[in-house]
Amino acid sequence: GAVVSQHPSWVICKSGTSVKIECRSLDFQATTMFWYRQFPKQSLMLMATSNEGSKATYEQGVEKDKFLINHASLTLSTLTVTSAHPEDSSFYICSATRGSDTGELFFGEGSRLTVL
Amino acid sequence: GQNIDQPTEMTATEGAIVQINCTYQTSGFNGLFWYQQHAGEAPTFLSYNVLDGLEEKGRFSSFLSRSKGYSYLLLKELQMKDSASYLCAVVDSNYQLIWGAGTKLIIKP
Numbered sequence: 001g002a003v004v005s006q007h008p009s010w011v012i013c014k015s016g017t018s019v020k021i022e023c024r025s026l027d028f029q030a031t032t033m034f035w036y037r038q039f040p041k042q043s044l045m046l047m048a049t050s051n052e053g054s055k056a057t058y059e060q061g062v063e064k065d066k067f068l069i070n071h072a073s074l075t076l077s078t079l080t081v082t083s084a085h086p087e088d089s090s091f092y093i094c095s096a097t098r099g100s101d102t103g104e105l106f107f108g109e110g111s112r113l114t115v116l
Numbered sequence: 117g118q119n120i121d122q123p124t125e126m127t128a129t130e131g132a133i134v135q136i137n138c139t140y141q142t143s144g145f146n147g148l149f150w151y152q153q154h155a156g157e158a159p160t161f162l163s164y165n166v167l168d169g170l171e172e173k174g175r176f177s178s179f180l181s182r183s184k185g186y187s188y189l190l191l192k193e194l195q196m197k198d199s200a201s202y203l204c205a206v207v208d209s210n211y212q213l214i215w216g217a218g219t220k221l222i223i224k225p
Contacts, residue, residue: 093213110213
């Protein structure tokens with residue numbers, strides 16, 4: 001099956017610093033990647049959709065200047081949390097689609113961000 | 117290794133009941149999620165179980181047995197709009213999400 005990998009899986013940083021999370025499709029070309037945020041016991045919240053080579057489309061309420069998304073190649077998308085604050089502490093998950101008609105999504109393992 | 121198993125595809129009839137099983141083997145356990153996902157859309161949260169037992173929410177119920185590493189999602193009074201993929205995901209001891217491959221549910225009239 002298709003594999004999506006995230007790195008780092010766990011990161012702790014100081015308030016005010018920026019953190020970059022990578023999402024890679026290991027064995028397929030991902031035409032579209034999605035970034036989600038999950039709070040404990042709550043639903044996955046879609047943050048943005050990114051297509052390779054174009055600007056990401058952000059969901060309402062998500063600050064695009066704070067959550068920078070780059071999808072520079074068909075196998076890599078990055079999410080940078082800029083000037084992180086404790087309220088940004090969360091679980092960030094990416095998924096990718098091969099763009100087939102099924103629209104099947106393949107999920108990464110998630111990246112746990114803790115901002116001190 | 118860590119593993120989540122769920123059936124690849126199931127077919128059921130409109131108005132009937134269907135049970136989608138999920139078995140898991142993970143390093144630790146901090147909860148199990150069920151999501152519904154329609155093609156091309158983001159998953160929708162259905163349930164979260166961390167304690168053993170059955171939780172009911174309208175037409176959907178989710179059951180967990182931690183000792184057996186087993187959960188199921190029960191859908192009653194099936195409607196055509198329930199045709200979707202159903203994803204089981206377990207949070208392990210490192211708070212990593214381990215995803216099942218999903219079960220494609222096909223509802224027939």
